[in-house]
Amino acid sequence: MRAVIPFKKSNAKSRLGALLSEKEREELAIAMLNDVAEALINSGCFEVVDVLSTSIIEVKGANIVLTEKGLNEALNEYLQKMSSHSINEPVLIIMADIPLVSINNIRDIVASRADIVIAPGRMGGTNALFIREPSSFHVDYYGASFLKHCEIARKNNLKLEVFDSFNLSTDIDEIEDLAEVLLHGKGQAAHYLKKLGFNIMENGGRVGVKRE
């Protein structure tokens, strides 16, 4: 079984620009990537963990596969290459910006009996996608990718499971999302944000983040 994490370092996480410099955003993106990779590797479920990256980086325990392509093209090429090399093992595609993911989350996903398992992100995204037979599926990210992936499974007569997880649904894009990392994170991303001086702020009914 293998796992693949698509990753783009350059101008990473631009919507965090109000509180983080470009260098800090890149470092946060790499910390989150490492949290995801660590959960994958420590789950013990995968013979291969690949990071599909647009630039040279280093991630402990993972292979870096360089690509210049966009997300959909790079992943579909990856799936096709597996098929054309007759590597018909299951593959888990997982986003690099979901640092709350746990070892148990990973084990629970790959223990599913379904052909396709989708862990939705908020607002229609797809944050993890388990594909039992890579030759039977293609990805279509952006927009309401959750609905698109459900439809691709249906059209190909594949048995689908929707995986219900707050951890997996929590992709970090906006300033307010950092609160989730500070509230629930235990890995490198949470540590990095605290080192930069980020803290939970209570403002009446809801919480926010502040940087000291």
Next chain:
Amino acid sequence: MRAVIPFKKSNAKSRLGALLSEKEREELAIAMLNDVAEALINSGCFEVVDVLSTSIIEVKGANIVLTEKGLNEALNEYLQKMSSHSINEPVLIIMADIPLVSINNIRDIVASRADIVIAPGRMGGTNALFIREPSSFHVDYYGASFLKHCEIARKNNLKLEVFDSFNLSTDIDEIEDLAEVLLHGKGQAAHYLKKLGFNIMENGGRVGVKRE
């Protein structure tokens, strides 16, 4: 085992005011309440399902317990009354605005071996709270209630489990939250929003909602 849902009908869901009239917001709030109550009742886990409400309403299969108190005061009084009547059965406190909750979510929470199970809401909230011994705990909602409830459990030496669920984390407060109901909901709230003409809208990278 019993379950209790706090509910406030008057001026419900004011942050949805831009796209929904007051009457529609109340009807949506009641549809969501019914979705939550239905999951509780159909789970078969509870002898009693109470709705702790500030006004007279009707919810199939549930008792209405009228109160004029605020959320924390009403719930802590409820817990105290259980204790003083020597009703030491476990209780699940669950919010009325999480219409994605499933029967399996409910069964999984109450199957926990922990003393306290917390299902976090986004941004530090507490959307479900399972208390094995009502006399051993008190609630403290608003703000970062997730952290406060973890701390109350720790101080009382209670074994805590954090329940990881996207369904349970998704409380419906803001216009953009309606997208989650339209994307993932199958109950009365999703039906009601579609009846009002709400639809998913794709605008570039993310999805939103529109009303026709």
